[in-house]
């Protein structure tokens with residue numbers, strides 16, 4: 001009987017995944033370094049320049065906010081506010097995900113609309129609810145007038161400030177925002193005591209009864225695919241269609257990328273709209289089989305889990321063991 005249930009889970013899962021062109025990845029430790037494109041090799045000077053840009057409010061139209069304003073080092077390079085606040089207090093529609101380990105993701109954003117960190121980094125500059133610059137060129141012109149940037153871009157790239165080079169330097173810095181060596185990684189590598197007995201039980205639940213691994217798999221604990229969980233719609237948008245806005249496939253309505261779970265203890269609130277404050281609330285949500293969606297795309301993988309109070313605690317204890325070594329001081333101002 002047990003085996004039949006297990007098989008049917010696999011069958012349902014495979015259906016979903018084949019449809020999504022994604023596969024469950026093995027649960028493995030974080031690789032020591034992320035992929036680096038040949039067109040943007042890492043150099044210490046480029047990383048230092050990217051770090052300077054990441055923390056510099058001069059990137060925004062009126063000098064008020066930097067990338068770190070919404071990706072705060074103290075909040076796991078995510079935003080503790082449910083939705084981000086841009087220049088002049090404008091509220092965006094979504095919660096800022098962590099920039100930590102984003103370098104390992106194939107695509108960026110909740111809807112996967114950016115293909116690389118280089119491409120992603122340029123987006124916020126002209127986003128009307130983020131840095132609000134009228135054009136990319138206006139940012140370039142501003143930075144060219146600042147002697148430090150004028151000099152540094154020459155040293156790093158052998159040429160003047162350009163929009164592509166801004167993206168490249170920031171991306172190079174982001175490729176150093178890695179958090180290896182979590183208790184979970186050490187456990188996977190054979191150090192059985194790295195996880196508390198409760199977290200070990202939580203890991204078994206994660207892979208079994210609680211079904212989390214059906215979507216949260218691979219080194220980042222995400223299938224990098226899109227699902228509709230019926231997360232309650234909060235905040236400024238009346239409905240967020242998610243991936244549909246990019247793919248225009250009706251089957252993608254209300255779907256968002258499976259969140260990577262590393263450092264999740266630091267990045268409250270949770271989900272694309274910051275609907276939940278605590279991991280306990282997230283687990284309660286899954287325990288009920290997810291929420292109600294206005295779209296007919298809710299994921300059939302979600303179903304009531306019948307977790308006991310104790311099991312919920314164990315699952316949260318496992319999630320707490322996904323915190324990595326804090327990004328070294330040299331990566332922060």
Ligand code: HEC
Pocket residue numbers: 054059065066067068069070071084085086087092094095096097098099102105107108109110111120121122124125129130131170
């Ligand atoms: C006003 C707040 C705000 C600012 C400023 C901002 N971001 Fe973001 N960032 C967000 C939000 C919100 C999202 C998610 C948006 C979405 O998915 O639609 C995001 C997404 C990202 C992601 C994708 C991560 C993932 O898991 O897919 C990266 C990387 C990132 N930002 C880096 C940056 C960089 C670099 C800058 C500066 C150039 C920056 N952000 C400026 C709010 C902000």
Ligand code: HEC
Pocket residue numbers: 206210211212213214215216226227228229231256257258259260261264267269270271272273279282283286287299301302315
């Ligand atoms: C059907 C696929 C699926 C399953 C099964 C699943 N998740 Fe998720 N998870 C997602 C998606 C998709 C999101 C983002 C949803 C959104 O924001 O609308 C997410 C988001 C999360 C978040 C929020 C992270 C953040 O940074 O905001 C946590 C925590 C989480 N899941 C934990 C779990 C746990 C624990 C389980 C098992 C009880 C589980 N998930 C089962 C797909 C899944």
